[in-house]
Amino acid sequence: MNKQVGNVQEALKGLDNGMTLMLGGFGLCGIPENSINEIVKLGTTNLTCISNNAGVDDFGLGLLLQNRQVKKMISSYVGENDEFERQMLSGELEVDLIPQGSLAERCRAGGAGIPAFFTPAGYGTEVAEGKEVRVFNGKPHILENALHADFAIVKAWKGDTEGNLIYKATARNFNPMMAMAGKITIAEVEELVPAGSLDPNEIHTPGIFIQRIFQGEKFEKRIEQRTTRSK
Amino acid sequence: MNKQVGNVQEALKGLDNGMTLMLGGFGLCGIPENSINEIVKLGTTNLTCISNNAGVDDFGLGLLLQNRQVKKMISSYVGENDEFERQMLSGELEVDLIPQGSLAERCRAGGAGIPAFFTPAGYGTEVAEGKEVRVFNGKPHILENALHADFAIVKAWKGDTEGNLIYKATARNFNPMMAMAGKITIAEVEELVPAGSLDPNEIHTPGIFIQRIFQGEKFEKRIEQRTTRSK
Amino acid sequence: MALDKNGIAQRIAQELRDGWYVNLGIGIPTLVANYIPKGIEVEFQSENGVLGMGPFPFEGEEDADLINAGKQTITTMQGASFFDSATSFAMIRGQHVQLTVLGAMEVSENGDIANWKIPGKMVKGMGGAMDLVASADNIIVAMMHSNRAGASKLLKACSLPLTGVACVKKVVTELAVLEIKDGAFHLIERAPGISVEEIQSKTLGKLIINGDVPEMNL
Amino acid sequence: MALDKNGIAQRIAQELRDGWYVNLGIGIPTLVANYIPKGIEVEFQSENGVLGMGPFPFEGEEDADLINAGKQTITTMQGASFFDSATSFAMIRGQHVQLTVLGAMEVSENGDIANWKIPGKMVKGMGGAMDLVASADNIIVAMMHSNRAGASKLLKACSLPLTGVACVKKVVTELAVLEIKDGAFHLIERAPGISVEEIQSKTLGKLIINGDVPEMNL
Numbered sequence: 001m002n003k004q005v006g007n008v009q010e011a012l013k014g015l016d017n018g019m020t021l022m023l024g025g026f027g028l029c030g031i032p033e034n035s036i037n038e039i040v041k042l043g044t045t046n047l048t049c050i051s052n053n054a055g056v057d058d059f060g061l062g063l064l065l066q067n068r069q070v071k072k073m074i075s076s077y078v079g080e081n082d083e084f085e086r087q088m089l090s091g092e093l094e095v096d097l098i099p100q101g102s103l104a105e106r107c108r109a110g111g112a113g114i115p116a117f118f119t120p121a122g123y124g125t126e127v128a129e130g131k132e133v134r135v136f137n138g139k140p141h142i143l144e145n146a147l148h149a150d151f152a153i154v155k156a157w158k159g160d161t162e163g164n165l166i167y168k169a170t171a172r173n174f175n176p177m178m179a180m181a182g183k184i185t186i187a188e189v190e191e192l193v194p195a196g197s198l199d200p201n202e203i204h205t206p207g208i209f210i211q212r213i214f215q216g217e218k219f220e221k222r223i224e225q226r227t228t229r230s231k
Numbered sequence: 232m233n234k235q236v237g238n239v240q241e242a243l244k245g246l247d248n249g250m251t252l253m254l255g256g257f258g259l260c261g262i263p264e265n266s267i268n269e270i271v272k273l274g275t276t277n278l279t280c281i282s283n284n285a286g287v288d289d290f291g292l293g294l295l296l297q298n299r300q301v302k303k304m305i306s307s308y309v310g311e312n313d314e315f316e317r318q319m320l321s322g323e324l325e326v327d328l329i330p331q332g333s334l335a336e337r338c339r340a341g342g343a344g345i346p347a348f349f350t351p352a353g354y355g356t357e358v359a360e361g362k363e364v365r366v367f368n369g370k371p372h373i374l375e376n377a378l379h380a381d382f383a384i385v386k387a388w389k390g391d392t393e394g395n396l397i398y399k400a401t402a403r404n405f406n407p408m409m410a411m412a413g414k415i416t417i418a419e420v421e422e423l424v425p426a427g428s429l430d431p432n433e434i435h436t437p438g439i440f441i442q443r444i445f446q447g448e449k450f451e452k453r454i455e456q457r458t459t460r461s462k
Numbered sequence: 463m464a465l466d467k468n469g470i471a472q473r474i475a476q477e478l479r480d481g482w483y484v485n486l487g488i489g490i491p492t493l494v495a496n497y498i499p500k501g502i503e504v505e506f507q508s509e510n511g512v513l514g515m516g517p518f519p520f521e522g523e524e525d526a527d528l529i530n531a532g533k534q535t536i537t538t539m540q541g542a543s544f545f546d547s548a549t550s551f552a553m554i555r556g557q558h559v560q561l562t563v564l565g566a567m568e569v570s571e572n573g574d575i576a577n578w579k580i581p582g583k584m585v586k587g588m589g590g591a592m593d594l595v596a597s598a599d600n601i602i603v604a605m606m607h608s609n610r611a612g613a614s615k616l617l618k619a620c621s622l623p624l625t626g627v628a629c630v631k632k633v634v635t636e637l638a639v640l641e642i643k644d645g646a647f648h649l650i651e652r653a654p655g656i657s658v659e660e661i662q663s664k665t666l667g668k669l670i671i672n673g674d675v676p677e678m679n680l
Numbered sequence: 681m682a683l684d685k686n687g688i689a690q691r692i693a694q695e696l697r698d699g700w701y702v703n704l705g706i707g708i709p710t711l712v713a714n715y716i717p718k719g720i721e722v723e724f725q726s727e728n729g730v731l732g733m734g735p736f737p738f739e740g741e742e743d744a745d746l747i748n749a750g751k752q753t754i755t756t757m758q759g760a761s762f763f764d765s766a767t768s769f770a771m772i773r774g775q776h777v778q779l780t781v782l783g784a785m786e787v788s789e790n791g792d793i794a795n796w797k798i799p800g801k802m803v804k805g806m807g808g809a810m811d812l813v814a815s816a817d818n819i820i821v822a823m824m825h826s827n828r829a830g831a832s833k834l835l836k837a838c839s840l841p842l843t844g845v846a847c848v849k850k851v852v853t854e855l856a857v858l859e860i861k862d863g864a865f866h867l868i869e870r871a872p873g874i875s876v877e878e879i880q881s882k883t884l885g886k887l888i889i890n891g892d893v894p895e896m897n898l
Binding site: 257258259260261283306307308309310316319320326328329330331332333334335336338339350351352353354355356357358388398399400401402403404405406407408435452453454455456457458459460461462 | 508509510512517518519520521522523524527528529530532535536544545547548551554555574578582583586587589590591593596623624625628
């Protein structure tokens with residue numbers, strides 16, 4: 001099944017104000033840069049973005065925040081993103097902060113047809129407020145629901161025209177689970193190859209989860225914390 | 232962390248009567264043959280075996296059934312295993328039949344610290360008896376619990392001394408989830424290579440889930456339904 | 463004339479739509495892959511962990527590590543992928559597979575299906591069937607209209623332990639194509655030369671017949 | 681003399697045991713990797729999806745696709761593996777990681793920890809910390825004994841929003857090593873030259889001192 005589309009514009013067709021998006025990546029690592037830049041251009045507003053982080057002030061999802069396109073963020077970590085923190089504290093931005101493992105598992109659950117599961121993460125904290133608590137093996141757990149998105153946008157290293165994806169190193173992170181949970185899942189890849197070029201044994205995300213795939217025009221792949229040691 | 236043990240005998244140390252085992256494989260594909268043959272020799276009894284199938288009468292887990300070493304099977308499919316069906320119908324063998332997807336997910340949950348989750352599979356059937364039912368998005372689901380095992384025994388194609396595993400084709404099946412859910416997980420592999428020989432990006436089961444690994448002496452890899460077409 | 467197994471498979475293949483991922487059960491459903499209509503592309507998923515299943519291998523090219531859910535040796539198409547059982551059922555439960563075709567012992571007029579157990583006599587197990595029928599939006603049953611003893615398999619209510627509840631959308635037998643809705647079997651098509659009366663006489667569940675029932679076009 | 685950050689990391693490194701998988705948080709915990717005792721082997725897990733983390737890369741060898749949970753460029757050791765975030769937290773939640781070391785703003789005498797939010801002022805988010813503290817059997821907090829305003833961070837009860845409940849097993853500060861059990865901090869070791877009185881005066885939570893408290897052996 002050929003999932004290839006010509007470019008990022010075609011990939012984002014149907015994206016509309018008020019929609020819920022999932023965006024892969026951890027920090028700036030493995031984020032769908034091309035799609036984010038295009039959404040900035042499109043000016044789509046009132047978005048709910050499910051993403052572990054929100055980039056930095058001037059790169060990644062931070063651009064959507066600067067541009068006031070985001071109504072709500074569902075994330076685990078604000079980190080050093082000043083604009084994110086400012087909008088959250090001022091109340092301009094709705095924010096649902098959830099534990100990173102629960103975020104990953106809730107996306108997977110959404111894609112896997114598991115409507116809810118129990119996890120110990122967040123018991124006894126703000127995160128547990130309003131949630132069912134149940135004790136298993138003497139340990140309290142809370143019930144977490146699946147997450148879904150109108151569009152899930154992921155970034156992979158290599159992809160084929162069937163939508164099969166291979167990620168590189170820690171740029172994998174949230175991409176595979178989010179790929180599963182989108183009504184429409186868009187993959188932008190560094191290298192798009194013909195079906196049959198990838199070893200079926202080495203696929204990280206099977207093409208069944210992908211509706212549209214394109215080769216990104218440019219990947220800046222900015223590094224957030226460049227740390228080195230001396231030789 | 233070196234997980235290599237010398238042979239199957241060493242790998243199975245500590246296996247005792249009455250224990251719960253998980254055994255990877257689907258039909259005869261991807262089963263830990265060497266370990267099963269050794270358990271037959273050891274004569275360990277009263278075992279609870281969690282495995283999608285129970286092999287055939289004279290190969291795989293069928294050997295443990297023939298030898299009356301199994302007290303209880305937790306499986307999804309009996310199929311054409313006559314001895315399995317006979318022992319079950321006569322009541323000699325306790326059998327817990329559960330939907331294949333629930334079996335896979337319950338093993339994963341056991342390994343992932345998820346004590347329970349909701350699934351639509353089995354609602355309105357015998358499988359749902361005694362289980363909590365809850366409606367999500369208008370659809371009834373049942374609550375399924377995680378599965379755990381004293382020993383999980385899996386089979387991989389390649390493995391390294393750190394316990395990292397790569398499976399081949401559909402011999403992957405239940406092995407990755409069961410590898411996660413054993414208190415002690417044993418991997419038997421066709422080829423054992425030094426740490427660093429496998430591409431970190433291509434690992435299916437990270438070594439953290441494996442406690443013992445060895446290269447199997449012999450793999451018969453019997454085919455259950457040899458089907459071909461003519462040229 | 464009543465259809466043979468290949469005829470049933472051929473008729474079911476007409477239900478395929480371009481771009482669908484399809485899970486075919488053991489038996490007649492497997493044969494559906496031989497009749498994919500021209501001009502459409504579908505991809506077959508097998509719940510033991512493969513997407514993009516191809517035809518059976520040539521003799522001598524069988525790979526013990528490459529089988530389908532019926533434990534038959536298979537091949538793969540270009541663009542195939544392998545994955546574990548949890549991911550496989552994530553595809554199924556998460557409704558990423560558009561069509562499931564499977565066999566049955568009994569189907570009821572409200573879409574219940576029984577196909578895994580005859581208490582005290584036979585237990586094959588449900589395998590992946592309970593996950594498939596509880597999840598898929600589109601479920602077609604391929605089976606004979608009557609069992610070996612001659613009793614109808616299209617019933618008011620299933621007598622055998624259920625595999626799933628109110629889930630079957632269509633049944634294709636050697637005699638007819640029936641849609642299930644509003645608590646009844648709706649006769650859509652007859653096998654060539656089979657009379658409505660014969661179908662009626664062999665269907666125990668509520669059967670709705672609306673006007674002229676066309677013959678299948680195979 | 682009070683320890684510096686490296687000293688705290690060095691003392692925590694003494695808690696490592698051969699064969700452990702370890703998750704190190706951002707800040708002081710990251711430094712623990714520099715002091716692995718001779719003769720033991722541990723492997724570092726980072727929750728963004730890598731097992732077998734190595735040292736920082738040489739200049740010019742940074743890879744934007746290879747970072748740790750602190751978003752720092754890293755390298756990998758032989759035998760490393762990459763995986764997605766769900767699998768990463770399966771390792772953590774499933775207790776396959778034997779030790780978690782993380783920072784904190786406050787720790788209470790019953791082992792509660794707060795480290796993600798100051799209402800109205802600062803919100804960093806919990807990241808993976810809530811999963812880590814709710815899951816791991818063995819949790820060590822690395823932090824300064826007092827905050828910048830000079831107030832104790834070892835309290836009867838946390839005043840900030842909690843990250844986890846009754847989960848911290850040990851706290852290592854620039855002044856002391858304290859074990860948490862039975863609803864109190866138990867003073868195990870003093871930093872070289874630091875008096876029991878100083879530690880007592882800077883600890884607001886219940887502090888148990890049993891006999892002579894030895895100095896750390898660094």
